[in-house]
Amino acid sequence: MFKKILVANRGEIALRVMRACKEMGIATVAVHSEADIDSLHVRFADEAVCIGPNLPGESYLNFNRIISAAEITSAEAIHPGYGFLSENAEFAEAVVSCGIGWIGPSPSAVEKMGNKSVAKDTMRSAGLPVIPGSDGAVTDEKEALRIADEIGYPVIIKAASGGGGRGMRVARDPQDLANAILIARAEAESAFGDASVYLEKYLPTPRHVEVQLLGDSHGSIVHMGERECSIQRRHQKLIEESPCVALKPSVRERLHAAAVQGARAMNYTSAGTMEFLVQGDEFYFMEMNTRIQVEHPVSEMVTGRDLIKEMIAIAAGQPLSFTQKEVRFTGHAIECRINAEDPTRDFMPCPGTIGFVHLPGGMGVRVDSHIYQGYTITPYYDSMIAKIIVLGLDRDEAVGRMIRSLEECVVDGVKNTIEFQRAILSAPRFQRGELSTKFLDGFSWDGRTLSLAEPVGVVAA
Ligand code: ADP
Numbered sequence: 001m002f003k004k005i006l007v008a009n010r011g012e013i014a015l016r017v018m019r020a021c022k023e024m025g026i027a028t029v030a031v032h033s034e035a036d037i038d039s040l041h042v043r044f045a046d047e048a049v050c051i052g053p054n055l056p057g058e059s060y061l062n063f064n065r066i067i068s069a070a071e072i073t074s075a076e077a078i079h080p081g082y083g084f085l086s087e088n089a090e091f092a093e094a095v096v097s098c099g100i101g102w103i104g105p106s107p108s109a110v111e112k113m114g115n116k117s118v119a120k121d122t123m124r125s126a127g128l129p130v131i132p133g134s135d136g137a138v139t140d141e142k143e144a145l146r147i148a149d150e151i152g153y154p155v156i157i158k159a160a161s162g163g164g165g166r167g168m169r170v171a172r173d174p175q176d177l178a179n180a181i182l183i184a185r186a187e188a189e190s191a192f193g194d195a196s197v198y199l200e201k202y203l204p205t206p207r208h209v210e211v212q213l214l215g216d217s218h219g220s221i222v223h224m225g226e227r228e229c230s231i232q233r234r235h236q237k238l239i240e241e242s243p244c245v246a247l248k249p250s251v252r253e254r255l256h257a258a259a260v261q262g263a264r265a266m267n268y269t270s271a272g273t274m275e276f277l278v279q280g281d282e283f284y285f286m287e288m289n290t291r292i293q294v295e296h297p298v299s300e301m302v303t304g305r306d307l308i309k310e311m312i313a314i315a316a317g318q319p320l321s322f323t324q325k326e327v328r329f330t331g332h333a334i335e336c337r338i339n340a341e342d343p344t345r346d347f348m349p350c351p352g353t354i355g356f357v358h359l360p361g362g363m364g365v366r367v368d369s370h371i372y373q374g375y376t377i378t379p380y381y382d383s384m385i386a387k388i389i390v391l392g393l394d395r396d397e398a399v400g401r402m403i404r405s406l407e408e409c410v411v412d413g414v415k416n417t418i419e420f421q422r423a424i425l426s427a428p429r430f431q432r433g434e435l436s437t438k439f440l441d442g443f444s445w446d447g448r449t450l451s452l453a454e455p456v457g458v459v460a461a
Pocket of ligand 1: 156202208277437
């Protein structure tokens, strides 16, 4: 097993990884920007190395400085967390070529799944259902028009290298499409440095359901159940839960089997997530994330297993310590992401200094957060300040527990999304489990009352 691990990240996920290391008796190294000198991950680590100025490009995204920090501190492996360099195949390659352990999947898996259109082709060949659309990237308008005609409107144009909910456009008719392709290509080029886009049928009211996977270097692949992440704003997840209430047992079984089959086809190692869109009893592969995800605690709560520890053990060459049969699912878990944003002003990020803070506790409540009283949220990084995760015997208990936890939660000094989240959890439609990725389309929020637009064709769970 590794004796020392460097965590190439910040915020709550850096703490999360360090907690697992501590429990395993592994020493930890933090890296941080100048802006993060007072961050909890720096204090929490056994050693810390300042790797540069505030902008991510000069610190958390800087290969050389991170690898040098590992070399100086004799760290044997690097955990990238999520975001930043976690899905950068070149970085993974560089780490490995310096003789440092990479706590993640193989660089080639990262690269393959990093291109969404290649990922789709790979999974189609592995026998998974994929959303009807173009085979690979489309370059000219004529081809796009032909494909759209075939699959029917509306269609969605996606940047092959896109992510984080960006680089997508919906076209409702041929006039729309011609324009959308031009704009999407230009946007993709400037945002991701890759102009290639592909086409997909746009599903009216899908649910976003993803399967958590773990693979070791000895050929074992297990799933840790699914998470439903349909509550999104502008394609960004806000609330995640497990299990998904809408799946019939037979569909759930097929979904899990498909995810395992896809991972097996690429000899996947480490933690990964296969994302699907579910419409009725049909599901379609959408993309695979080759990293630990923000919402991973939801799966940890229902399985009682620590995904970060498993990732570390897998990277150290150990076989998985359990079989699929030994993964038991208990209860229902929900996660709410709390952001320092102003929901009444289009969720504008609100950096600032945290005043009084009280995080919720009690039975079945877990809080993953890096904030503390007096901590200053800088404008340089993402605005998530805490994740509240609850486990209940069933969904009703979990919903009640989350509402209670959100009511207990106090974060003074910065505008935040606690009240907004509480309003979603309290909405009868949410409580009935009538979810889709369109749940929040057309909503309004005045700081107290959440009004949802009439749903189109969503059926109760
Ligand atoms: P990203 O990698 O940027 O998160 P995804 O491909 O995972 O992008 O898609 C994010 C979200 O966009 C999905 O959860 C869903 O809400 C929506 N979406 C993506 N593809 C489709 C589609 N074909 N039809 C309807 N909604 C879609």
